[in-house]
Amino acid sequence: MTTGEGQATRRLARGIRPTGVLNFPLALTYVNSWTASTLERIDLVAGTWQRALMLDGHDLLITVGPSTTPDALILEIAGPHVSPDLLDRAEREVRRIFALDTDPAEFAALAWADDILRPIVTPYEGMRPIVVADLYESLVWAILGQQINVGFARRLKDRLVETSGHELVVDDVRYPLLPRPEVVAALDPAVLLGQQFSRQKTAYVIGVSEEIASGRLDLHELATLPDDEAIDELIRLRGVGRWTAEYVLMRGMGRADVIPAGDVSLQLLIGTAATGARVREPELRAIAERWRPWRSWATFFVWMSRQFGA
DNA sequence: ATCCAGGCTCCTG
């Protein structure tokens, strides 16, 4: 399915200003190298981030790039339907994705005083946790990433987009989008099984999509709940355990104080730094207490340091 | 080959 083809592209733009110090080029470098970034287009030379996103029922191309005004960014939306309201909506999304409303100074102070975080965080001044642009996408990615290597998970995500996704065309450039939940919900399991999805992942992804498509799970409402209630709501889904729920809160919703402590890589990285060996989940939660109310930020930087091989 | 990877469900004892 394609939207935008043959229709006039309209555009709207405005400048946006982050709170506190922002290193946007570093954020782009991160997104560019993150395994699950299948839907973003990053231009490191121009310093721009682009992706298609459905907002309020309209597929939009969102572009964020540098401004001539110091410490500011330019946000542009493009597509067959744009409006000032959609520009407002896009700005809210971009502020959430790049954590523009959070001054990183408070976390930086905490990290500077912490023996584990200091060496990890210090090289990345102005870096903030990047949120997956679409909550549904973060949920699907978390399920795909369960217990398999992330390279393979990436391949599964690519196939989901190729076979069932759709795209927005702007200026003859095709911008892919993840299939809508209702499309995945209606999918024949054989399609996914034929693409190396395991029986479990097939059932989980289709099942979660059914919950959303039917309205039994309302992602907008989920986003308004306190952390613990949102986690409980997610865990009732088949295929979603505590790790996945916490991952979604952190990476999909931008909650600042969640740590997926069941994560083996965190148990290894943080455990080794703290005690010299891998720790298990309860001990990792105990260690992470000192990072309240910034446990997601701490987690993000630990993962990022591994990704960048620092 | 063997182990394990950004886990979850289901079934034991």
Add this chain to the structure above:
DNA sequence: CAGGAGCATGGA
């Protein structure tokens, strides 16, 4: 209710 097997696939 804690503990462990089974799941499916690919990379080290």
